[in-house]
């Protein structure tokens with residue numbers, strides 16, 4: 047064997063030894079690592095499980111409950127299995143757009159009325175009072191009107207306290223002061239509401255016959271109703287504006303009252319969704335009613351000289367009647383000329399005319 051052959055045998059042996067060594071190392075490594083694969087597998091499994099459970103299982107349960115899902119309960123009744131009905135949408139609507147827009151509309155109407163009064167001032171009786179008084183409202187009508195108006199004002203104050211109290215009254219009364227007032231306001235609102243509803247029904251029945259729309263009302267509107275502009279258009283016992291107020295009460299007013307009753311009597315079996323809807327309809331309608339009432343109260347007091355005394359004493363001045371309800375005055379005079387011929391007319395004389 048020459049030197050060349052010997053060196054090539056040496057190279058091959060070293061290579062075999064290296065291969066053997068690496069193979070041994072690989073086998074030893076695998077023998078050590080493979081058992082660890084079990085731990086790796088379990089570790090991955092646990093990490094996955096943890097990822098799934100990252101949200102607290104209790105939170106998941108309450109999230110399901112909050113979504114309005116029904117669970118089991120032994121209590122029987124409408125929706126008794128639903129622990130939390132999704133009232134969040136209602137809450138956001140009520141505290142958001144309804145309260146915001148409603149509040150601004152009410153303030154806007156007050157400002158508009160104040161501006162209107164600043165420009166137009168009170169509509170005076172043309173030529174002053176005549177001293178002759180005409181019967182316009184009987185005692186029953188005035189009692190119903192002022193009872194309704196008194197309850198309306200209490201309901202307005204207490205209702206608005208509930209809607210805007212947190213924002214407007216807590217800074218003024220403090221937390222405990224507001225809490226005491228809110229409790230009283232709510233009790234007054236809940237207990238007086240149904241009585242108010244009953245009186246409104248009486249008012250509707252009592253004055254329906256005066257409020258049937260006719261062509262005169264249409265003309266009254268086209269001429270601006272006497273309050274816009276200086277001319278006083280023809281009007282019967284009720285003018286077009288009063289009829290709008292009356293029919294508003296018959297429609298929107300009745301819906302507001304119905305919504306209040308739905309909330310007042312949950313024992314009638316309404317669902318929470320129905321009561322939330324009733325609450326929104328009630329609040330929106332009530333604010334529209336209050337806005338219109340601002341106008342009614344303005345026209346009935348400082349806006350028109352001589353109107354309020356009609357509703358307080360039952361009698362209006364003849365010149366007031368001529369100016370605002372001339373067609374009605376003609377009817378009264380026609381009736382009186384037959385029935386009360388010869389009645390002296392001086393400052394103390396009362397000409398009795400039935401509005402009927």
Ligand code: HEM
Nearest residue numbers: 194195198253284288289291292343346347353354356357
């Ligand atoms: C401070 C509050 C109020 C004042 C000063 C007031 C004033 C008046 C006056 C002066 C009249 C007589 C108008 C005329 O002779 O033509 C009247 C009529 C009337 N009031 Fe009031 N009122 C008030 C509140 C209310 C409320 C809250 C309601 C209803 C909820 C109401 C409903 C009516 C109705 C229906 C009429 C008859 C007019 C018609 O049928 O269209 N009033 N009011």
